[in-house]
Amino acid sequence: VLRASPHKREEKERVRVTLLQAALELAATHGFSSLGLREVARAANIAPTSFYRHFADMSELGLALVDEHVGPLLVELATGIRAGDPRQTGAELADTILGAVEKQPELVRFMVAERVGAFAILREALRKKLDGLSNALQASMQNRSRPRARPLLAAESALALLLDGFARALDVPEKERAQLRERLAEAIGYTLEPGSESERP
Amino acid sequence: VLRASPHKREEKERVRVTLLQAALELAATHGFSSLGLREVARAANIAPTSFYRHFADMSELGLALVDEHVGPLLVELATGIRAGDPRQTGAELADTILGAVEKQPELVRFMVAERVGAFAILREALRKKLDGLSNALQASMQNRSRPRARPLLAAESALALLLDGFARALDVPEKERAQLRERLAEAIGYTLEPGSESERP
DNA sequence: TGTACATCAGTGAACGCGCGTTCACTGATGTAC
DNA sequence: TGTACATCAGTGAACGCGCGTTCACTGATGTAC
Numbered sequence A, B: 001v002l003r004a005s006p007h008k009r010e011e012k013e014r015v016r017v018t019l020l021q022a023a024l025e026l027a028a029t030h031g032f033s034s035l036g037l038r039e040v041a042r043a044a045n046i047a048p049t050s051f052y053r054h055f056a057d058m059s060e061l062g063l064a065l066v067d068e069h070v071g072p073l074l075v076e077l078a079t080g081i082r083a084g085d086p087r088q089t090g091a092e093l094a095d096t097i098l099g100a101v102e103k104q105p106e107l108v109r110f111m112v113a114e115r116v117g118a119f120a121i122l123r124e125a126l127r128k129k130l131d132g133l134s135n136a137l138q139a140s141m142q143n144r145s146r147p148r149a150r151p152l153l154a155a156e157s158a159l160a161l162l163l164d165g166f167a168r169a170l171d172v173p174e175k176e177r178a179q180l181r182e183r184l185a186e187a188i189g190y191t192l193e194p195g196s197e198s199e200r201p
Numbered sequence C, D: 001t002g003t004a005c006a007t008c009a010g011t012g013a014a015c016g017c018g019c020g021t022t023c024a025c026t027g028a029t030g031t032a033c
Helices: A006-030 A037-043 A048-053 A058-082 A090-103 A104-114 A120-142 A151-171 A174-192 B006-030 B037-043 B048-053 B056-083 B088-105 B106-113 B120-142 B151-169 B175-190
Strands: none
Touching: A006 A037, A006 A048, A006 A058, A006 A104, A037 A058, A037 B120, A037 B151, A058 A090, A058 A120, A090 A104, A090 A151, A090 A174, A104 A120, A104 A151, A120 A151, A120 B037, A120 B048, A120 B151, A151 A174, A151 B106, A174 B151, B006 B048, B006 B056, B006 B106, B037 B048, B037 B056, B056 B088, B056 B106, B056 B120, B088 B106, B088 B151, B088 B175, B106 B120, B106 B151, B120 B151, B151 B175
């Protein structure tokens, strides 16, 4: 039984990463479902036929994007929430959202678009990943100064606000970004700890 | 100057409506951005070239879908919210959501997908339509038994919950629908009137 | 009333193009002994 | 060490197909007079 050398594996992995990144960037402008195998291969500087050395088709590539790019992003968010000060503010979460959008806009676009997109298999995969974030939020609810009565419900509401925040942040012009940040901070903060100072008249 | 007779206009309008409906149904499965002119024409039983008698291209058709289908749906929702009992419950809104999803699933899918989809011009058009619903929610906030301190903020939160509810309802299996309805009702109700009975431990 | 003409939704042929996929091949790099 | 062989990522040619778009045309239905 023969196996590829570590060096060869590395080279293949590098091409694979290039394909995923190229698909992510193209999906941000044209949409993942209208993305072509040849288009992605072209952007990654390989022959169309070489695509098959890495993925059976575009849907396999899409699932890889979910597992290897969206997954880590959500784990990072969940870890930040879990590890954070139980008095973690909405402002901190708003900053995290805007930071992710600034750092990897294509990835965030892919995530929020495909979560509700036409590709059922991607919707399902993303839903599972997002459940992890929901759990982190739920755990965070219970260790607060003003704990919520229904943590699951509050966590789902907070997640909806987070995702909506991602979507808004992707399109908001730079000059309105500060305003968006403030609103997100208040909305999320209020969901985390109802009746906190942000809601007093 | 000659003009088409009312009868001819009606016939053309009928074909146009068929095209829009066909596009809506196809978009629900393949995604609007990957939809082809020929594909839509085929589904509407007209020759590919006849498509041009109604729309210059698919993006014009997409904008027509927003104006003529999504618009009325949102106006209906906004009217329901504005005209409703100021004590309107989250349960009523949850029922409205589930009803719309059951009645016109393709339209709801189109709306939630393209709001965050790759087509910037559709995102923009949908954002404007959704602002109308946001205003209706905001007005509703002020005439309640427990008015919110920041109606705009609360309205935006409620809108995020509504849209997330649409997205979830589209994919939830029938046996979990009742559970979703209950959760939506509580989450939205709580955003409408914080501290109401649904949140007491 | 009849005749000439205008409008216009729908059509079928044709075009060039990019697509996904197959196939046999190359060449670098490994193992076997 | 040398020689024979295996692996496998990448390739270029070729295929059939559906695409968007153009064009000149048809035929039903209107108006002008």
